[in-house]
Amino acid sequence: MSVERKIVVVDDEEDFCFFVKKNLEATGNFRVLLAHNGEDGIRLTRLEMPDVVLLDVMMPNLGGPDVADILNSDPKTKDIPVIFLTAIVTKQEIGVEPMKAIGGLNYIAKPVEIAQLVEAINKVISK
Amino acid sequence: MEKAKILVIDDEAVIRQLLLRTLSDKGYEVEVAEDGSRALEKIKSNVFNMLITDLKMPKVSGMEVLAEIKKINPYVEVIIITGYPTIDAAVEAIKIGAFDFICKPFDLLEIQTKIQLCLERQKRNLSHIQVTELTALFDLTKASILAHSVESLWELILTTALEVSGAQSGSVFLWDKQTNSFGKKFGKKLWEDAPTFTLNEEVLAKEIKKGETQLIIKEKDDKLIKELLSDGEEPNSLLIAPLVGNPLHCEESILGAVVVSAKASGDSFSERDKMLASILAGQAATILRNSELYGELEKKVEALKESIDKLHETQNQLIQTEKLASVGQLAFGIAHEIRNPLGIVLGGVEYLSTIIKTEDSDTNEAIAKIKKSISRANNIIVDLLKFSRASRLNIQEMDVCEIIDEVALLITNKAYFNSVKIEKSYQEDPLLMQGDVSMLRQVFFNICSNAVDAMPKGGVLSLNILKKSDESTGEDVVVVEIGDTGMGMSKEHCLRIFDPFFTTKDPGKGTGLGLSIVHMILERHDAKVWVESEEHKGTKFVIEMLQNKSVELKNKEGNNDG
Numbered sequence: 301m302s303v304e305r306k307i308v309v310v311d312d313e314e315d316f317c318f319f320v321k322k323n324l325e326a327t328g329n330f331r332v333l334l335a336h337n338g339e340d341g342i343r344l345t346r347l348e349m350p351d352v353v354l355l356d357v358m359m360p361n362l363g364g365p366d367v368a369d370i371l372n373s374d375p376k377t378k379d380i381p382v383i384f385l386t387a388i389v390t391k392q393e394i395g396v397e398p399m400k401a402i403g404g405l406n407y408i409a410k411p412v413e414i415a416q417l418v419e420a421i422n423k424v425i426s427k
Numbered sequence: 428m429e430k431a432k433i434l435v436i437d438d439e440a441v442i443r444q445l446l447l448r449t450l451s452d453k454g455y456e457v458e459v460a461e462d463g464s465r466a467l468e469k470i471k472s473n474v475f476n477m478l479i480t481d482l483k484m485p486k487v488s489g490m491e492v493l494a495e496i497k498k499i500n501p502y503v504e505v506i507i508i509t510g511y512p513t514i515d516a517a518v519e520a521i522k523i524g525a526f527d528f529i530c531k532p533f534d535l536l537e538i539q540t541k542i543q544l545c546l547e548r549q550k551r552n553l554s555h556i557q558v559t560e561l562t563a564l565f566d567l568t569k570a571s572i573l574a575h576s577v578e579s580l581w582e583l584i585l586t587t588a589l590e591v592s593g594a595q596s597g598s599v600f601l602w603d604k605q606t607n608s609f610g611k612k613f614g615k616k617l618w619e620d621a622p623t624f625t626l627n628e629e630v631l632a633k634e635i636k637k638g639e640t641q642l643i644i645k646e647k648d649d650k651l652i653k654e655l656l657s658d659g660e661e662p663n664s665l666l667i668a669p670l671v672g673n674p675l676h677c678e679e680s681i682l683g684a685v686v687v688s689a690k691a692s693g694d695s696f697s698e699r700d701k702m703l704a705s706i707l708a709g710q711a712a713t714i715l716r717n718s719e720l721y722g723e724l725e726k727k728v729e730a731l732k733e734s735i736d737k738l739h740e741t742q743n744q745l746i747q748t749e750k751l752a753s754v755g756q757l758a759f760g761i762a763h764e765i766r767n768p769l770g771i772v773l774g775g776v777e778y779l780s781t782i783i784k785t786e787d788s789d790t791n792e793a794i795a796k797i798k799k800s801i802s803r804a805n806n807i808i809v810d811l812l813k814f815s816r817a818s819r820l821n822i823q824e825m826d827v828c829e830i831i832d833e834v835a836l837l838i839t840n841k842a843y844f845n846s847v848k849i850e851k852s853y854q855e856d857p858l859l860m861q862g863d864v865s866m867l868r869q870v871f872f873n874i875c876s877n878a879v880d881a882m883p884k885g886g887v888l889s890l891n892i893l894k895k896s897d898e899s900t901g902e903d904v905v906v907v908e909i910g911d912t913g914m915g916m917s918k919e920h921c922l923r924i925f926d927p928f929f930t931t932k933d934p935g936k937g938t939g940l941g942l943s944i945v946h947m948i949l950e951r952h953d954a955k956v957w958v959e960s961e962e963h964k965g966t967k968f969v970i971e972m973l974q975n976k977s978v979e980l981k982n983k984e985g986n987n988d989g
């Protein structure tokens with residue numbers, strides 16, 4: 301892939317963000333920008349207009365689903381695909397929805413291998 | 428406060444001594460037993476608040492002992508000692524109704540906290556135990572009032588009758604209102620070959636309806652004696668004392684009769700005997716009326732006992748379901764706390780490996796091993812979650828109204844303390860549907876409990892059940908609405924209430940798990956729940972459940988235990 305894709309990662313775990321950025325950028329295909337809370341995530345997304353937003357589900361104040369709602373209701377950002385990252389167990393893993401339904405969106409469970417993450421990003425971009 | 432009594436059962440002397448010493452120091456009254464049979468002996472002669480027991484012991488197993496002990500003292504709380512802190516141990520403990528378990532080697536501080544918690548729970552549960560004791564007290568009162576069984580009551584009346592009249596034999600006849608004739612009879616003779624006479628009951632009935640004690644003398648009342656007694660021996664005199672409930676309405680209130688015959692001295696009965704008999708009959712009638720009332724009361728007490736037992740059972744189930752659910756919720760919380768750092772470690776390892784980028788096989792193997800360990804740790808958590816959801820739903824036909832009634836009963840005390848009135852309105856009663864009784868009871872209970880909490884200054888808890896059909900599919904839907912007139916919630920607040928550990932209650936008052944358990948259970952029932960709330964006005968939870976569960980849902984249950 302020759303074009304460098306822009307990714308915004310929103311997660312309150314700063315160390316996690318740090319390694320995601322390092323690892324994605326090491327592939328040479330991505331440029332990663334970080335935000336550590338929901339509000340900053342929204343601001344950064346509006347400013348940078350990334351190709352994909354990676355969103356942590358459980359964050360203080362504005363959680364992942366809330367951020368997604370806001371991005372989705374803004375015509376400017378509504379077409380940017382979102383992938384949820386969650387340390388909470390996902391439906392794929394245990395067969396039942398573990399929490400308040402977030403809709404038919406993309407989830408990835410933490411811990412996640414970088415190869416898997418890259419695959420998921422490429423999938424939503426190509427759609 | 429009274430000292431809590433604890434029994435420690437363990438076959439290891441060191442452990443017994445250790446617990447004996449530390450717990451006695453903490454002010455508990457502690458007894459120890461080295462095996463099951465000793466424990467049982469102690470339980471029979473003492474009332475313990477709590478047992479701390481090992482499950483693996485020689486001879487009788489801890490489990491068997493527990494089952495026996497619970498029969499003798501159902502209110503005793505149990506803490507299990509286990510060598511290995513496994514999930515299996517926890518589940519086993521929960522299954523046999525233990526409050527908690529502690530692991531060897533002991534953390535003494537942890538044990539004390541657990542004991543504290545356990546005793547607090549016992550105190551909370553004590554309110555319904557008191558109801559049971561109340562009935563026992565009632566039994567006691569009954570014993571002191573009547574002091575005798577029905578049979579010995581008649582024995583008493585008859586003996587007194589024979590004594591005061593000097594007769595050799597006599598009988599009590601009880602009137603049976605249903606058949607409008609005499610029913611039960613009790614007879615008594617002063618000695619083996621005292622003469623007895625068989626009376627014509629129809630004639631006797633006619634006579635006692637007159638309502639007066641009669642002295643019948645052989646020569647004087649020959650005609651009546653002939654009618655009363657079938658041929659054969661005739662006594663020289665008879666006393667017939669009717670037992671009437673209300674002397675003004677003898678015929679309607681007739682209870683029976685006391686008849687004595689043949690004075691031991693061979694004399695006829697006198698007017699004085701007649702008077703004594705009539706006084707006695709008056710007293711006997713009173714006792715009889717009381718015992719009839721008592722019989723009714725006894726039936727009521729019986730019914731009360733039954734419903735108390737049922738309540739007890741229900742409460743236990745509730746605790747059980749909640750415990751299982753909280754294991755799951757705990758796992759849920761732990762998952763978040765552990766998987767985040769795991770995510771960082773995995774990211775870190777991958778980062779390092781790209782930097783090192785080596786052909787060295789040792790280094791690469793080391794990296795592979797770290798990754799493998801991460802995924803092992805992760806799998807444990809996923810398993811834990813799967814396990815907590817593996818407990819199957821037990822879908823059966825049930826009456827929602829009955830469940831709501833039970834929940835209303837369970838919440839009565841709490842509501843009473845908050846001056847909350849409970850109002851029920853059922854569109855249909857009974858209303859049968861398919862669901863897991865104990866799980867759904869838990870759902871309604873958690874919501875009602877929150878509702879009462881939301882009305883600290885009083886209000887109305889309304890429980891409505893209605894039926895409708897789904898607009899799109901046409902399926903029958905059962906709707907349960909639980910409303911309160913409490914403090915209400917803001918929109919933002921409403922969005923978060925189903926999240927695990929979200930609570931606005933003071934520390935120690937709420938864990939924030941109640942509604943997430945509700946959500947989990949309803950999700951598994953394929954049911955919908957939502958909340959309508961207005962600040963300072965009140966809140967309404969609406970639950971919509973399919974009346975007949977789909978085949979898919981049942982299948983889903985079947986697959987869930989993998």
Ligand SMILES: Nc1ncnc2c1ncn2[C@@H]1O[C@H](COP(=O)(O)OP(=O)(O)OP(=O)(O)O)[C@@H](O)[C@H]1O
Nearest residue numbers: 877878881924930931932937938939940941942966
């Ligand atoms: N009927 C209600 N009225 C107002 N607030 C409510 C009501 N029901 C729930 N809540 C809010 O939702 C929060 C979460 O409820 P939930 O039952 O999950 O936990 P909790 O009651 O705080 O603790 P617990 O685990 O002991 O039930 C409550 O703390 C309260 O703020």
Ligand SMILES: [Mg+2]
Nearest residue numbers: 873877941942
């Ligand atoms: Mg609650």
